[in-house]
Amino acid sequence: MLIYESDVLSDIRTQARRFVEERVVPHADEWEEEGLVPRQVMTQMGDLGFFSLGVSEADGGLGLGAVASAILAEELGRSTYGGFAITAIAHVDLAMRYLLGSGSPTQKERWLPGLMAGTLVGALGVTEPDAGSDVAGMRTTAKRDGDGFLINGAKMYITNGVHADVVFVAARTNPDAKASRGISIFGVEKGTEGFEVSRALRKMGWKSSDTAELSFQDCWVPESNVLGDLDSGFYQIMRNFQHERLVLGAMALGESSRAIELTLEYTKNRMAFGEPLWTKQAIRQRLAMRAAEVEAARQLIYHAAWLIDQGNDAVAEVSMVKAFMGELTNRVLYDCVQFHGGMGYISETAVERMFRDARIHSIGGGATEVMLEEIAKRL
Numbered sequence: 001m002l003i004y005e006s007d008v009l010s011d012i013r014t015q016a017r018r019f020v021e022e023r024v025v026p027h028a029d030e031w032e033e034e035g036l037v038p039r040q041v042m043t044q045m046g047d048l049g050f051f052s053l054g055v056s057e058a059d060g061g062l063g064l065g066a067v068a069s070a071i072l073a074e075e076l077g078r079s080t081y082g083g084f085a086i087t088a089i090a091h092v093d094l095a096m097r098y099l100l101g102s103g104s105p106t107q108k109e110r111w112l113p114g115l116m117a118g119t120l121v122g123a124l125g126v127t128e129p130d131a132g133s134d135v136a137g138m139r140t141t142a143k144r145d146g147d148g149f150l151i152n153g154a155k156m157y158i159t160n161g162v163h164a165d166v167v168f169v170a171a172r173t174n175p176d177a178k179a180s181r182g183i184s185i186f187g188v189e190k191g192t193e194g195f196e197v198s199r200a201l202r203k204m205g206w207k208s209s210d211t212a213e214l215s216f217q218d219c220w221v222p223e224s225n226v227l228g229d230l231d232s233g234f235y236q237i238m239r240n241f242q243h244e245r246l247v248l249g250a251m252a253l254g255e256s257s258r259a260i261e262l263t264l265e266y267t268k269n270r271m272a273f274g275e276p277l278w279t280k281q282a283i284r285q286r287l288a289m290r291a292a293e294v295e296a297a298r299q300l301i302y303h304a305a306w307l308i309d310q311g312n313d314a315v316a317e318v319s320m321v322k323a324f325m326g327e328l329t330n331r332v333l334y335d336c337v338q339f340h341g342g343m344g345y346i347s348e349t350a351v352e353r354m355f356r357d358a359r360i361h362s363i364g365g366g367a368t369e370v371m372l373e374e375i376a377k378r379l
Helices: 007-024 028-034 040-045 067-078 083-103 105-117 233-269 282-311 315-345 350-362 367-375
Strands: 122-123 140-143 148-159 166-172 182-190 195-200 212-221
Touching: 007 040, 007 067, 028 083, 040 083, 067 083, 067 148, 067 233, 067 282, 083 105, 083 122, 083 148, 083 166, 083 182, 083 233, 083 350, 122 148, 140 166, 148 166, 148 182, 166 212, 166 233, 182 212, 182 233, 233 282, 233 315, 233 350, 282 315, 315 350, 315 367
Parallel strands: 122 166
Antiparallel strands: 140 148, 148 212, 166 182, 195 212
């Protein structure tokens, strides 16, 4: 148990690991083929309270903080199915965070119960073809029209975008202002006229996660769908980026830890030249170094989560988490495939899938290069 991990948090870890072992792993190959996580799985997670961890008690949740979110993300990552893990994480740690942090009582009453229960699936629409980590490059606009706004533009690489019931969309409401003063967040529901899924995107990995390009053509939404103050969206995005990057790092931690476990088991049983691969010093020492790096990352991740829970500024630490873990999980999976030999190249092997899934960790949610610049600014 980590020093930050109370009995309550330890129970959450145990419950999440049991859920993954009993309800995810036996069925997730089918989800990879189908290209989505069934809605029933989301409602099961809702029933177990996984989507209520960070919701205040006043809003019907458990009122827990960043450490709890990191624990859940780590355990979902251990499933070895990145597509499943990111489906749940994008729902609870990306989309829902905007509603929790900036939603009005009316908006929470409208969407929060369904999102916590998993009967509604959420998505976040910030990234565009020409604007990812560079939020200032956003081109989607929302122009005043009566008592509402007309949204026009496109969003790209949106996790849960195909099947989401509500998408929290960032758009420019003041095109003449700086990005920090001219972006707002809107709740846009599935079926709203002018809002379409342009296409489902095929990917290298995360096969069971649906990813979409979204289109908005004169999509009218009422002013009551604006989250927080008008033109305050940039600050909402920057604030929530920190939580997103923390949990993505924790998810990658779970993947890396499990990959090392699987590779230890394989090398201790795989015979080569009359003895197990584990007897080869080069293999033992490489895995030992990767295990040391993963343990160092674990301490950094949970320290950053603890800092957040204590109300401290942890931008530097969270950026370190995202940069370090994004690169580390790729190194870990490279070695795990290598030490599985030919079997590591076969699709039925977990490490082959995990290798493909891991590649996105140094890109999505803030590329390593962007994170290093964030760290450098604070050195």
